[in-house]
Amino acid sequence: MNTAPDILVLGLGPAGSCAAIALAQNNFSTLTVERKKTPGTPVQCAEFVPALIENMVNNLRDCHVQNISSMLTMVENSTPDLMADFPGRMIDRADFDAKLAQEARKAGAICHYGVNVRQITKDGVVILADKSRIAPKVIIGADGPHSLAGKAIGSTNQDILETRQISVPLLKPFESTDIFLNADIRGGYAWLFPKGETANLGLGVVASDKARLKDILSSLHERLIQEGRIGARVLNHTGGAIPAGGMLKPYGFLNNTLVLLAGDAAGLTNPITGAGINAAVMSGRLAGEAAADWLHSDLDAPENYQQDLDDLFGASLARALKRRHEILSTYANENTPTPDQLRASWIAYSEYWAA
Numbered sequence: 001m002n003t004a005p006d007i008l009v010l011g012l013g014p015a016g017s018c019a020a021i022a023l024a025q026n027n028f029s030t031l032t033v034e035r036k037k038t039p040g041t042p043v044q045c046a047e048f049v050p051a052l053i054e055n056m057v058n059n060l061r062d063c064h065v066q067n068i069s070s071m072l073t074m075v076e077n078s079t080p081d082l083m084a085d086f087p088g089r090m091i092d093r094a095d096f097d098a099k100l101a102q103e104a105r106k107a108g109a110i111c112h113y114g115v116n117v118r119q120i121t122k123d124g125v126v127i128l129a130d131k132s133r134i135a136p137k138v139i140i141g142a143d144g145p146h147s148l149a150g151k152a153i154g155s156t157n158q159d160i161l162e163t164r165q166i167s168v169p170l171l172k173p174f175e176s177t178d179i180f181l182n183a184d185i186r187g188g189y190a191w192l193f194p195k196g197e198t199a200n201l202g203l204g205v206v207a208s209d210k211a212r213l214k215d216i217l218s219s220l221h222e223r224l225i226q227e228g229r230i231g232a233r234v235l236n237h238t239g240g241a242i243p244a245g246g247m248l249k250p251y252g253f254l255n256n257t258l259v260l261l262a263g264d265a266a267g268l269t270n271p272i273t274g275a276g277i278n279a280a281v282m283s284g285r286l287a288g289e290a291a292a293d294w295l296h297s298d299l300d301a302p303e304n305y306q307q308d309l310d311d312l313f314g315a316s317l318a319r320a321l322k323r324r325h326e327i328l329s330t331y332a333n334e335n336t337p338t339p340d341q342l343r344a345s346w347i348a349y350s351e352y353w354a355a
């Protein structure tokens with residue numbers, strides 16, 4: 001392994017791969033390390049992406065499983081509200097991540113799997129699990145919600161949603177993302193997303209309610225079995241953390257080493273929907289370009305990167321954060337949110353978009 005590359009990218013999720021593609025295309029020596037042994041596996045995702053992402057990712061058609069055309073939202077078991085124009089794609093996320101990493105490799109990045117980063121020193125030296133040390137000129141932290149690169153520069157996600165998801169047989173195919181809003185699901189929501197012959201059924205809640213995930217998911221599973229929509233067999237289990245505190249300062253320095261954060265590591269996931277693939281792809285690419293600019297002696301590159309992220313995501317993250325704080329404050333005042341308050345906290349309703 002090259003122990004002094006121009007750039008070391010931590011993590012080969014969508015953010016890391018997109019950063020590596022941009023860098024390798026600029027002919028910088030780019031090393032990437034990923035602790036997973038197999039690209040994209042295990043999947044920790046509900047596998048929905050907005051249709052627009054097709055303009056940014058070459059290989060999406062290969063990973064496409066089915067189309068999404070609308071969103072149905074059920075507030076406290078009421079009849080569903082339809083948002084008719086909600087174009088999206090259900091993808092095979094493992095394949096998506098693997099293909100992006102393959103593109104990075106083809107562009108010239110060196111990708112190592114099964115390599116765990118243990119520590120990053122205050123001098124910018126990255127120490128791996130086997131104790132080897134790497135001293136790059138730039139570190140790109142694309143290492144997810146609990147980023148070590150973020151920790152090293154003091155930018156850490158403080159507010160985290162915890163999730164649990166199962167894959168189940170889908171008995172009645174459909175083309176919407178089904179959303180369940182319920183006062184019992186504090187600071188989050190439940191989802192049923194169709195994926196061909198199966199569906200992803202899951203939910204996210206505030207971290208302090210993590211112990212309740214299993215019971216809430218079991219009762220929703222039972223209810224949907226009774227309705228004849230899905231089967232009882234659990235094909236797969238997953239879960240994981242989602243940053244819900246908004247954008248962090250996406251750069252810092254460890255001595256002379258520039259550290260840039262992208263994707264979940266930079267807190268770019270939407271605090272209301274939990275969606276972060278799109279932002280990971282876009283920020284990964286921008287982080288790669290910013291690192292290239294920096295290595296070409298553009299001293300403003302880190303600040304310009306932060307500005308670019310703010311231009312792209314600042315307004316939508318700020319709105320989502322505001323709505324998240326509003327709904328959480330009802331619980332803090334020992335009240336249960338009303339159906340109207342739940343609606344105002346979700347993107348399908350005009351109240352969410354009001355000033």
Ligand SMILES: Cc1cc2nc3c(=O)[nH]c(=O)nc-3n(C[C@H](O)[C@H](O)[C@H](O)COP(=O)(O)OP(=O)(O)OC[C@H]3O[C@@H](n4cnc5c(N)ncnc54)[C@H](O)[C@@H]3O)c2cc1C
Nearest residue numbers: 011013014015035045046047048117144240263264276277
């Ligand atoms: C249950 C669940 C459902 C979701 N559903 C959706 C959805 O439907 N649509 C959507 O848009 N978003 C969804 N998200 C969010 C989405 O998955 C993330 O926003 C997205 O993966 C962020 O990409 P990333 O590249 O920043 O981080 P990640 O995809 O998390 O990639 C980070 C990589 O870094 C690696 N890594 C971490 N630490 C180290 C280390 N120390 N050493 C080496 N490697 C390391 C990890 O193994 C990982 O592969 C969901 C999240 C969860 C948990």
